[in-house]
Amino acid sequence: MAERLITDIGGMPDGEVPRPDVPMLFWEKHMIATFNVLRDKGVFNLDELRRSVEGMAPEAYKKSTFYGRRLDGMTDLLVEKGVIDREELAARTAEILRAGTRDHG
Amino acid sequence: MADASPSFALGDRVRIVDLGKAGHVRTPFYAREKVGVVDHVCGAFENPEERAYGREGGRRVPLYRVRLMQRDLWPDYEGAPNDSLVLEIYHHWLRPAREQEASR
Numbered sequence: 001m002a003e004r005l006i007t008d009i010g011g012m013p014d015g016e017v018p019r020p021d022v023p024m025l026f027w028e029k030h031m032i033a034t035f036n037v038l039r040d041k042g043v044f045n046l047d048e049l050r051r052s053v054e055g056m057a058p059e060a061y062k063k064s065t066f067y068g069r070r071l072d073g074m075t076d077l078l079v080e081k082g083v084i085d086r087e088e089l090a091a092r093t094a095e096i097l098r099a100g101t102r103d104h105g
Numbered sequence: 106m107a108d109a110s111p112s113f114a115l116g117d118r119v120r121i122v123d124l125g126k127a128g129h130v131r132t133p134f135y136a137r138e139k140v141g142v143v144d145h146v147c148g149a150f151e152n153p154e155e156r157a158y159g160r161e162g163g164r165r166v167p168l169y170r171v172r173l174m175q176r177d178l179w180p181d182y183e184g185a186p187n188d189s190l191v192l193e194i195y196h197h198w199l200r201p202a203r204e205q206e207a208s209r
Contacts, residue, residue, distance in 0.1 A: 010136075047129060047157040048158070
């Protein structure tokens with residue numbers, strides 16, 4: 001028997017579904033646009049993204065958000081495929097955060 | 106690789122099986138071993154279970170919309186007796202079901 005995927009929660013007991021009204025952040029829009037371009041160019045497909053997100057550690061998955069999971073899933077795929085290097089990504093991220101973004105003062 | 110099993114038609118009774126397959130699968134646990142009726146034949150698509158690992162361009166698999174009764178899915182279902190749910194299920198997760206065959 002295969003283990004149930006972290007996304008396969010239909011019918012499992014849980015509390016009320018929170019429905020907060022959260023405005024979309026700039027990085028989220030930017031990330032979705034980047035995701036769509038990479039998918040359209042055939043760098044990865046949507047099924048690979050789903051597989052990547054399903055492979056997240058359960059605690060990390062639960063703590064994350066829709067966009068956070070997509071970003072982490074996409075990043076892991078790009079590292080897996082050798083498109084980007086994790087250290088290079090971390091260095092560039094730190095550089096951007098130092099300079100400040102629309103979402104990070 | 107040719108698919109030997111016959112394709113299903115609109116109105117066919119089918120059982121959603123539990124393939125016990127690891128990895129990216131799109132058949133939810135709550136629907137496994139349930140019996141439903143083919144509601145729509147969607148066409149044939151590359152298997153997402155293969156595409157999820159970058160194996161693109163493979164054989165296309167028939168995809169069906171299967172209508173399941175809510176009361177079959179949830180033992181304590183309190184809604185209308187004819188409430189149903191339609192799921193998209195790939196051919197290899199389906200087996201023919203006899204007229205009297207019930208969900209498990």
